[in-house]
Amino acid sequence: MWRQLTSHWKLHKYSILLVLTSVLLYATFAYNLHREDFIKLLSLCIALFLLCYKIIQFQKWNFKFLLGTGILFRIIFLFAEPNLSQDFYRFIWDGELLTNFKNPYLYLPKVLIEQKDLAIANAQELYDGMGSLSPKFYSNYPPLNQLIFAVASLFGGKTILGSIIVLRLIIILADIGIVYYGRKLLKNLNRSPHLVFWYFINPLVLIELTGNLHFEGVMLFFFIWSLYLLSLNKWKTSAIIYALSILVKLVPLLFLPLFLTHFKFKKSIFFYSIIGGTIVLFALPFYSSEFITNYSETVALWFSNFEFNAGIYNTVKHIAISLFDAKPWELIKTYGKITPLLTISVVLLITFLRDNKKLSTLISSMLFTLTFYYFISPTIHPWYVIFLTLISLFTNYKYAFVWSAAVILSYWAYSQPDFKENLLLISIEYISVFGVIAYELLTQRNKKQIFCKN
Numbered sequence: 025m026w027r028q029l030t031s032h033w034k035l036h037k038y039s040i041l042l043v044l045t046s047v048l049l050y051a052t053f054a055y056n057l058h059r060e061d062f063i064k065l066l067s068l069c070i071a072l073f074l075l076c077y078k079i080i081q082f083q084k085w086n087f088k089f090l091l092g093t094g095i096l097f098r099i100i101f102l103f104a105e106p107n108l109s110q111d112f113y114r115f116i117w118d119g120e121l122l123t124n125f126k127n128p129y130l131y132l133p134k135v136l137i138e139q140k141d142l143a144i145a146n147a148q149e150l151y152d153g154m155g156s157l158s159p160k161f162y163s164n165y166p167p168l169n170q171l172i173f174a175v176a177s178l179f180g181g182k183t184i185l186g187s188i189i190v191l192r193l194i195i196i197l198a199d200i201g202i203v204y205y206g207r208k209l210l211k212n213l214n215r216s217p218h219l220v221f222w223y224f225i226n227p228l229v230l231i232e233l234t235g236n237l238h239f240e241g242v243m244l245f246f247f248i249w250s251l252y253l254l255s256l257n258k259w260k261t262s263a264i265i266y267a268l269s270i271l272v273k274l275v276p277l278l279f280l281p282l283f284l285t286h287f288k289f290k291k292s293i294f295f296y297s298i299i300g301g302t303i304v305l306f307a308l309p310f311y312s313s314e315f316i317t318n319y320s321e322t323v324a325l326w327f328s329n330f331e332f333n334a335g336i337y338n339t340v341k342h343i344a345i346s347l348f349d350a351k352p353w354e355l356i357k358t359y360g361k362i363t364p365l366l367t368i369s370v371v372l373l374i375t376f377l378r379d380n381k382k383l384s385t386l387i388s389s390m391l392f393t394l395t396f397y398y399f400i401s402p403t404i405h406p407w408y409v410i411f412l413t414l415i416s417l418f419t420n421y422k423y424a425f426v427w428s429a430a431v432i433l434s435y436w437a438y439s440q441p442d443f444k445e446n447l448l449l450i451s452i453e454y455i456s457v458f459g460v461i462a463y464e465l466l467t468q469r470n471k472k473q474i475f476c477k478n
Contacts, residue, residue: 036089039082043093046075050097054104054235062439069432072227079225084218091203094224098196098234102189108438109236113153116180116187118163119173120144128170129315133159145182162318167306168271169239191237198245199224199233202414205245205252209418212255213384219417223410228428232407240410243273248414255383259287263295267302274323275411278397279390281371285380324360331356331402333434335454338447356402363400370396388419395424395461406431420468423460430456 053068083089106112118128121136124143136142137151137159144150151159163170172194180187206220223229233241246269253262269276280299284292307315331337337359344350371393380386394412398404409431412424433449 036083036086039079039089042075042079042082043096046072046079046093046097047100049075050100050230053231054101054107057107059108059435059438062436065435065439066432069227069231069429069435073429076225076227080218080221084216084221087218090218090221090225091200094203094221094230095196095200097225097230098192098199101230101234102192103185104235105185105188106236108231108435109238110153110155111158112188112191112237113150113184114158114163115165115173115191115237116146116176116184117144117150117154118165118170119175119177119187120147120150122170122174123177127310127312127315128163128165129310129318130162130312132162145177146184149184162322164319164322165239166271166274167310168268169242169273170310172239172242172272188237192234195233195237195239195241198242199229201245202241202248205249206414206417209248209252209255212252213387213418215418222417222425223414226410226413226425226428228406228431229410229413232410236407238407238410239272240407243269243275244411244414246272247276251383251387251418259291259295260298263298264302267299267306270299271303271306275394278367278371278393281375282380282386282389282393285375285378286383286386329356329360332437333404333406333431333445333450333453334402335399335404335450337400337402338450359402363402366400367397384418387415388421391415391419391421391424404431404434406434421461421464423457423464426460427453427457430454 049068049072053065053072057064057068059065079093080090083093114133117133121128121131121144133151133154136144137147165173172191175194176187176190180190203220203224206223207217210217210219229241232238246265250262250266250269253259253265266276280296283295286292287295331341334341340359341350341352341355344355345352374389374393378385378389380389391412394415398408398412409424409427413428416422416424430453433453434445436446436449437443
């Protein structure tokens with residue numbers, strides 16, 4: 025036993041030291057960091073990205089080592105309260121509503137909190153934790169996500185920390201599932217299976233999913249599982265699983281037109297029908313006359329009322345205010361109406377101008393579609409980039425990994441009392457991403473045509 029440990033140490037001592045250093049940094053991040061301390065936050069993130077790069081470089085063929093490392097990093101966060109986001113308070117609130125047989129799409133927190141007989145555990149603490157914005161709006165989290173919140177409420181012991189732990193365990197299991205199906209899909213696409221670890225031990229993934237309890241990981245688990253089934257030509261089961269992905273987060277809806285040219289027309293209609301039927305099945309328990317109105321109005325707000333870490337929008341805003349004396353509150357509403365139209369136009373162009381029959385081409389089309397949407401969107405939270413980071417692993421493009429590191433600069437706003445952004449830092453973020461994209465497109469142009477049929 026001792027000889028085995030000694031031998032293992034000699035073979036992997038540098039990697040073990042890198043992992044132990046990362047453990048200390050993640051522990052500091054989880055239990056000794058306030059989001060107002062931007063310098064400390066940035067320093068930790070830079071160090072963790074460098075360590076991530078070296079760990080994968082040294083151990084990329086050692087599956088057990090990298091899997092164990094990723095799980096270890098996640099366990100560190102298990103008992104920590106999220107320190108960069110307060111969204112989890114709303115997750116637990118919605119879960120409490122469901123377990124008390126109240127529809128979270130029909131009740132505003134600011135109205136419910138006035139009820140003297142409100143049967144929600146830790147109601148006042150949850151309400152205060154949400155901040156001033158969330159209580160004004162109906163819930164915008166899809167039905168399957170709501171059911172996960174309810175599971176956390178049922179098994180969380182009626183404590184906030186207990187619910188946090190349940191939510192975190194679900195997210196960790198989803199990430200392990202991504203490794204499982206991601207490796208299989210990579211093999212089916214004749215790509216190296218170790219690439220999935222650029223997601224699994226990516227610091228942004230660990231910080232924003234396991235750490236801050238965002239559910240992109242659960243959505244991506246179903247999404248990658250669905251693509252894997254598609255690679256096996258099990259398209260009917262794939263459609264059901266794809267619907268589950270949408271039922272966690274709506275983003276995969278964006279890719280639905282692409283399947284028109286991946287399948288033949290008749291087959292694509294069946295594929296859409298299965299997805300639609302599955303979504304309706306999950307939505308039925310929440311249905312009421314007010315459900316669709318409340319939900320659609322809440323989702324629409326994200327296009328026309330909020331802005332954060334925007335790329336092209338910030339440029340448009342600067343030009344509009346400087347040259348045309350535009351009013352910011354009017355501009356965001358107008359821009360919010362144009363954004364969906366631009367996105368739909370680009371999705372249709374990519375659908376019909378690319379040959380999406382091959383799964384690898386379909387995935388790269390998804391990457392381009394989502395990239396365009398993020399570039400023109402007025403709101404890009406750091407955890408949004410995680411979707412790009414994962415699907416890019418199945419393509420020849422790596423700019424999403426660069427973005428997953430550069431997006432850390434947007435955390436500056438978290439350190440400001442008024443949440444004011446630093447446009448210089450955001451400019452550095454986007455210039456670095458645009459630069460890498462331009463380089464990759466130039467190097468790939470002789471290998472394959474990007475926006476034309478082969």
